[in-house]
């Protein structure tokens with residue numbers, strides 16, 4: 001029970017697919033808690049201090065936020081399983097950062113434009129409030145579909161004739177974190193406009209996608225959101241070690257408000273437990289779940305000090 005991995009996610013989410021594949025990579029057994037695709041997300045936010053995005057990994061009363069951080073946690077907890085990280089590859093870190101900030105949003109814009117007439121008004125309003133230009137105006141995304149498709153076709157060519165021309169996977173023969181972190185954008189594109197990848201113009205990409213998907217999702221069981229909250233309430237956050245803080249960083253005990261730099265308007269609040277160059281660790285007392293530790297990466301998040 002103490003070691004149970006609880007993954008809060010939803011099936012259609014690309015970032016959640018990235019995590020499901022990483023669980024498969026580590027050949028893990030996990031509890032799946034399906035969460036809503038849009039607000040209200042009371043049962044999720046009861047565990048996250050207000051953070052709304054998915055995926056979230058829960059281990060008892062420890063809540064891990066963001067797929068990049070969750071990858072680190074899985075690697076640390078299961079060092080004997082196939083490694084997610086090979087030799088450091090800052091060039092691939094940059095590629096993934098481009099995929100997160102550019103490729104992903106082009107795919108989102110295509111999806112919203114293509115489904116503008118079918119998506120429920122409540123969903124479009126929820127996404128429009130999330131502060132990303134690509135989601136603000138479904139009609140505009142619809143009118144700009146031809147441009148978005150042309151942009152994506154160019155991106156796919158770069159990948160097909162660039163990184164995907166160099167080996168079976170991005171690191172060579174072994175599938176790694178960087179593959180999953182690029183793949184999830186293309187998985188979403190493949191669901192939205194398969195013809196962009198699968199008309200014979202990007203054969204390496206299509207083959208690489210089959211190889212990455214073959215990792216599978218590990219062993220999934222379903223759990224209710226309510227049960228996940230009870231598990232957190234009955235647990236205590238575990239001790240952890242963090243590295244050295246950076247110059248000028250706040251000291252433990254400081255109250256912080258943290259916001260995702262992109263695509264997040266909701267903030268999470270908490271009291272700093274530890275901070276280092278890569279990660280932030282906060283304590284938050286949840287009215288529903290008691291004392292929790294929230295762990296998240298620094299990259300992609302900004303904090304402000306609270307009085």
Ligand SMILES: N[C@@H](CCC(=O)N[C@@H](CS)C(=O)NCC(=O)O)C(=O)O
Pocket residue numbers: 013014015016036037038039052053054055065066067068263300
């Ligand atoms: N950087 C975050 C991005 C997470 C993200 O944007 N997730 C999307 C789903 S793919 C989301 O939560 N969207 C808002 C929502 O579903 O309410 C991560 O890697 O976990």
